[in-house]
Amino acid sequence: MLRPYYFWSSFSPVIQSIGRRSISAIEAVGRVGHFVMDTARALPDVGTWARLLILQMRRVGVDSLPVALFIAAFTGVVLALQASYTFTxxxxxxxxxTLVGKTMMLELGPVLAGLALAGRVGASMAAELGTMKVTEQVDALETLAYDPQSYLVIPRVLAGTLMFPVIVAFAVATGIITGWLTSLVLLDLSTQDFIKGLKLFYVFKDVWFGLLKSASFGFTITLVGCIVGLSTRGGAEGVGRSTTRTVVYSAILILVLDAFWAVVLL
Amino acid sequence: MIEFQDLHKAFGEKPVLQGFSLKIRDAETVVVIGYSGSGKSVALKHIVGLLHPDAGDVIVDGQAVSTLDRDGLTRLRQGIGYVFQFAALFDSMTVADNLALGLRRRGLGEEEIEERVREALALVDLSGTGDRLPAELSGGMRKRVGIARAIALRPRYILYDEPTTGLDPVTSAVIDRLMVRTREHLGVTGVVVTHDMRSAYTVGDRIAMLFEGRMRQVGTPEEIQRTEDAVVRQFIEGRAE
Incomplete structure (x- = not known):
């Protein structure tokens, strides 16, 4: 039988590892809190971020629209066909x-667009800011008396928060239209019947719930992209790591937020 | 005046600066030499508050940099031009926009910005390159744009981080001449971090050697060339042992 000293010492590496991970998790939370505080503190510097906001809104919003609409279009088709298969x-x-409308507005519109844009918007922000960080462009910005939070972070996060609901609104509309066209062509469902179903359990909350969720996804994805991008270290490999991390963290946070809003608001 | 006062800085367990002290007088150019990884660039970054010291401080015009708030740092940085080792040009902007960015922050009008950009590019012999992107320039040209970006601000101080590293001897000589010309034309105080001894002798009014986190020796180029300190002598002669 092991003596108590040897018994506990065999657990020591495990306990140390748990301790290290816990400390590093707490530090990470502290860093995120500090970053958000810094960003909030830079908000009054409107002169710097306002003129960059339009550019970022175009990059986050307009440039992401084709991807979001492509996904929504096929989701609408599949939803109509699966609904018909289930209801037979x-x-x-x-x-x-009813199913196409509700599902697109409440869930698949915001979540699928969010997951796709985590890859497109979040990853590209992390790569861009990460490259700026490792090539000292962020330091250069600071020496030119700019605050990186107002020049780099605020325009991106605001653009994400404002433009994601717009993208999702278009995506939801596209999904419903392709669902309707599928019903019309493949399911022999008339337009009147499709609209009757669409209106059946519709409440205005369906719309604002989806849009609120999308705004929170936009805020989260862009904030994660900025935090991870600006903490990049170690050259091209570091930029690659930051890009992957951003996509993974954003995807996880989107699903957590999705559940959170469902619990709080539904 | 810039004064390093007993500056200490470590990254994790690794101490880099361990009591570095040096005074840089107005209108002089001091070259800080030392081995790679000896903390020269780390010391330079403390001047503009890019790094925070573990102990000690840097005093610029009577202000302790580490005690400045965000607004204080912004005001301090508006008087300092910084030339980065790899130029750190904004790669999505043209050369002219790179130069104009810092000037816009100072609230200058577009006409004055255009004039200053033209003037700074002319001073570094790069007139006519304003519309080009940094990726379209050679390494030497990028460094000159980096210097022009600092000059355009008409700062009181210019900090050069390894300005000739990675350049061929002729381009290095061009950069050296440019640094001398900048001091003569604008009368700015300069701090140059380098391990290129030819460059150090050309541009420095004084040369300071940083070794094991502390000041090893400081003196005029002639004094450094005549040094009897074995460490400094080995470094300036570039001997393996």
Whole structure:
């Protein structure tokens, strides 16, 4: 039988590892809090971030629209077909409109667009800011008396928060339109019936819930992209790591936020 | 005047600066030499508050840099031009926009900005390159744009971080001449970090050697060339042992 000293010492590396990870997690939370405080403190510097906001809104919003619409279009088709397959014989077919509308507005519109844009917007921000960091461009910005939070972070985070709901609104509309076209062509469902289903359980909350969620996704994805990008170290390899991290963290946070809003608001 | 006062800085367990002290008088150019990784660039970054000291401080015009708040740092940085080792030009902007960025921050009008950009590019012999992107320039040209970006601000101080590293001897000589010309034309105080001894002798009014985190020796180029300190002598002669 092991004596108590040897018994506990065999656990020592495990306990040390847990301790190290816990400390590093707490430090990471502290760094994020500090970063958000710094960003909030830079908000009054409107002269710097306001003129960069339009550019970022175009990059985050307009340039991301094709990807979001492409995904939404096929989601609408699949939703209509799966609804019809599930309802066969048991539920009136006009419920296809209900399912397509509700699912696109409440869940798939915001979440699928969010996940796709975590890859497109979040990764590109992390790569851009990471490259600026490792090539000392962020330091150069500071020596030119700019605050990186007002020059780099605020325009990106604001653009993400403002433009994601717009993208999702277009994506939801596209998904509903392709769902309707699929019902019309492949399911022999009339337009009147599809619209009847669409209106059946519609409440205005469906719209603002989806848009609020998208704004929170936009805020999170861009904030993660900025935090991870600006903490990049170690050249090209570091930039690659930051890009991957941003996509993974954003995807996880989108799903957590999705559940959070469902619990709080539904 | 810039004064390093007993500056200490470590990264993790690794101490880099361990009591570095040096005074840089107005209108002189001091060259800080030392081995790679000896903390020369680290010391330079403390002047503009890019790094925070563990102990000690840098005093610029009577202000302790580490005690300045964000606004104080902004005011301090508006009087200092910084030339980075790899130029650190904003790669998504043209050369002219790179130069104009710092001037816009100072609230100058567009006409004055254009004039200053033209003047600074002419001073570094790069007139007509304003519309080009940094990726379209050679390494030497990028460094000259980096110097022009600092000059355009008409600062009181210019800090050069390894301005000739990675350049061929002729381009290095061009950069050296440019640094001398900048001091003569603008009368700015300069701090140059380098391990290029030819450059140090050309541009420095005084040369200071940083070794093991502390000041090893400081003196005029002639005094350094005549030094009897074995460490400094080995470094300036570039001997392996």
């Amino acid at each position: 014989g048991a539920v009136p077919l006009y419920f296809v409109g």
